[in-house]
Amino acid sequence: MNVKITLPDGSVKEFQEGVKGIEIAQSISEGLARNALAIEVNGEIWDLSRPIAKDSSIKIFTWNDKGGKYAFWHSSAHLLAEALEILYPGVKFGIGPPIENGFYYDVDLGGKTFGDDDLAAVEKKMIELARLNNAFVRSDVPKKDAIDYFKKKGDEYKLELIEGLQDGSITFYQQGNFVDLCRGPHIPTTGPIKAVKLLNVAGAYWRGDEKNKMLTRIYGITFPKQKELEEYMYIVEEAKKRDHRKLGKELELFAFSEKVGMGLPLWLPKGTIVRERLEQFMRKAQVKAGYDPVVTPHIGSKQLYVTSGHYEKYGKDSFQPIHTPDENEEFLLKPMNCPHHCEIYKVKPRSYKDLPIRYAEFGTVYRYEQSGELHGLTRVRGFTQDDAHIFCRPDQVKAEFIAVIDLVLHVFKSLGFGNYTAQVSLRDPENKQKYIGGDELWDKAEREIQEAADERGLKTVAVKGEAAFYGPKLDFMVRDALGRSWQLGTIQVDYQLPQRFELEYVGADNQRHIPVMIHRAPFGSLERFVAVLIEHCAGNFPLWLAPEQFAVLPISEKFNAYAKSVVAKLKEIDIRGFLDDRDEKIGRKIRDAEIKKVPFMLIVGEKEVAENKVSVRKHGEGDKGSLDLMDFVNQFKADFSLPV
RNA sequence: GCUGUUGUAGCUCAGGGGUAGAGCACUUCCUUGGUAAGGAAGAGGUCGAGGGUUCAAUUCCCUUCAACAGCUCCA
Structure with missing residues (x-):
């Protein structure tokens, strides 16, 4: 018996019944077979080694597909578990899924603490295990046998998961000596996992419920090439530079004070x-x-929020009522504006x-x-x-x-x-x-x-x-x-x-x-x-929002008076900026203004004074040549004002 | 709130049982310089807070507060 396999381009190929994904990949090209990680069969993602018994449409997944990455990271989670079982005998496992960037595994280390320092050792073990190039072997297991296996192993989390599953739908995956309850799919072997980075450790409630025990969640990410891991880590570092908490401090936008209280922002002038x-x-x-x-x-009286229902729902978990000398009087800090607005509606x-x-x-x-x-x-x-x-x-x-x-x-x-x-x-x-x-x-x-x-x-x-x-x-x-x-x-x-x-x-x-x-x-x-x-x-606000739209940078003290007049003229037409009249060289003033992400630097020296102009430098772009001040203003007028 | 990590100068961080250090920022002086860091000197810290161990604690231990990561939550 043959099965008809429809490829993503619509072409149909015939194979013998029971053909495996990897064989289909091989029939297309050696390269594809080498890079294949999983296969989508009629919308479901399968292992490459799982036999296909009926006519199907398929798509081979490689690292470039989301489905391929998921299988790769899912398999990496199992590899993490295998390493943990070797390094921490008796460890119990919760769930270990792939996520958008990498994977995690929730584990119960039986009270042992596990910190960031321990990650490196586990990483090393994972790489060691990956090199063994063990196959991920899928097997169908009757529910009873599955329960017996994890009972014997003493893993109550897996038992709980099995209880929620239908008999006949339970599969195990094994690589090396590690067996896990798992729906799959997985990549064929551990070999392609070349680069491993365990990112951090955090607590996570079993099954996401606050009432349950907290397990240790280990996050990680893996790649088929070391270079890709390095690129990923670089992107993460770059993203951290955009963090508003970091930029908020550097650009003096806002701050917090322990004395004022946590979560109560102080808005700085900028x-x-x-x-x-x-x-x-x-x-x-x-x-x-x-x-x-x-x-x-x-604030509003407590009664206002009793009426709205907020008091009943949030009262006890909220800022507590404000009392007055009148014993019967209570006010609440307003948690939302709607009740007040309702009362405005009611004035007539x-x-x-x-x-x-x-x-x-x-x-x-x-x-x-x-x-x-x-x-x-x-x-x-x-x-x-x-x-x-x-x-x-x-x-x-x-x-x-x-x-x-x-x-x-x-x-x-x-x-x-x-x-x-x-x-x-x-x-x-x-x-x-x-x-x-x-x-x-x-x-x-x-x-x-x-x-x-x-x-x-x-x-x-x-x-x-x-x-x-x-x-x-x-x-x-x-x-x-x-x-x-x-x-x-x-x-x-x-x-x-x-x-x-x-x-x-x-x-x-x-x-x-x-x-x-x-x-x-x-x-x-x-x-x-x-x-x-x-x-x-990344802190480079559009011009109309920028706290400081320009900086006037005189070349030397001799031009401070002219620089001041430039600042005054711009402020008069509601353009925001400042004069940097420090006793520093122009290179220094430019550097500092660039770091502060000031959109325009207006440099004035002997030439500009003589011609009654400003030399315009744009943040991140460099010298724009010299312009008459009003020409500069007119050129960027639309950007200085609120968008329509 | 829970689990883990962290807390040293304005900022970024090093150090470590015998009351502290760098770079940047800051102040003063020298320098008047043309598109991303000129030079010198100086000042600046109850080492988050409280308790304990010790002859001695910033360092070790406990508690607490705050920040960070994740979980849970989010009117």
Whole structure:
């Protein structure tokens, strides 16, 4: 019997039944066979040594394919486990999957500590084992035998995993003396794993549950060539240079103080300029989009949050109430702005003709985040949202939602964020008690969000369990320099709070109706947005945001007076900058301005004074020749001001 | 919050049971220099905080605070 194998280019080849991936690769070319790591068979990734019994479409995976890398790293995880079992007899294993960059294995070392120093020894053992070029051998195992094996071995984690599996679907993989419960696939042998780097050790809860035991998670990455490992480590180092915490310190944008308290950022003068420019940009965009700015206090009575439901949900895990001399009085630091905005809505009766009403506020909120969560400016305990709440009629929801999507996309476009992902954050249907409100309204809100996103042609990923407790969200996620994903913009449809706050409007039918509320924050928070922006542009802000747009550098003291007049003229037309009149050589002044990432250096000496010009040098680009000051300004005028 | 690592000058870091060191930054002086570091001198530290061991602790031990990595969480 022959089987028909369809290749990715659409061509069909016939092989004998039971043909293996590696044989197909060999039939195509020697080179492919040499580089092949795994095979995709009808959408499933298989080992190259697994026989193919029926007509199939296949694709051979090499290192250049994601599937190939995953098989490679998955196999590397097993190699790590094999090394650990030799070096730490009695070690128990949790799970060891491939991840985006490398792999990890969760292990229970039975109370032994394992630090960064121990990584090198394990690495060495892994390389030693890889050189043995042992095959990864797959075998089908009846559930009973699988249980017996791990019972005998005494690995309760694997036993727990097996219990959740169907009999008949259990496979083992073995390389050398190491046997693991595993679905596969794996690369043919350990040989191709040439370069090994164990990156770090961290704790991780068994099965991701805080109530379970914490295992030791060892992260690593491997490559088929030493050179590729070196390149990877170089890229990681480069990414670290973009870290907003590092740049924030170097460029004097923000700081933290132990005395003020953890997670409470202090905005330094330069950071404040960036932040305020972003605010100006957003204010302008919001005026255009029909928002009304409002201002509300930083605290609110406890009753406000009992009404909103926040107190019940977060009260005990939050900053605790503020007390006053009046025994019965309690205030909370505001964790969000919506309740205040609801009360603004309520100051007078509303007609259907008034809607939509859009209240916008740069509202500073305080949330008691777990100490281990705090991270630079991306996760803080006091931050300012570019918040707004739209109160509208049910028939206006979609149009309003779409208008907000457009605003978010305008922001991303203006700041050059090209690679964001749009995530529809839905409720976890298994865990409904986490949320307030009935099924009908939730379903409606979830549907409306998806429809609005589709209408704007957004590619979305739906994720269950990520909704806010009062409603589903459309979240815009952007990655930081180290590949960690952060939520920036967010848009949420909410049918719950208007009910809780008894918001109303009088309809055309002269009846009372409940409005729908849309929460939205295109930046998310100024703190997180600035953090991601810093990493995005590596501290080289667009000209309109740069804290210092120019530096005037006189060649010597003799030209300080002229330099001062240049600074004064630019400041007069709201261009920001400073004079470097230190007693240093021009080379030094240029170097320092370059390090500070000042976009323009205006160098003035004898020649410039005589011709009434400035010599323009652009950050990272070098000398641009000399120009009349006003010609310089006009040339870059559009870049100095807020984007439209 | 949990596990692990770290904490020495403004910054980046070295050191180590006998009360500290480098480079950069800073101050002063010399130098007036044309597109990424001119020279010299000086000043600067309860070695994160609290306790313990010791004749003696910044160094060893404990506790605590903070930062970092990951987990968990995220209105």
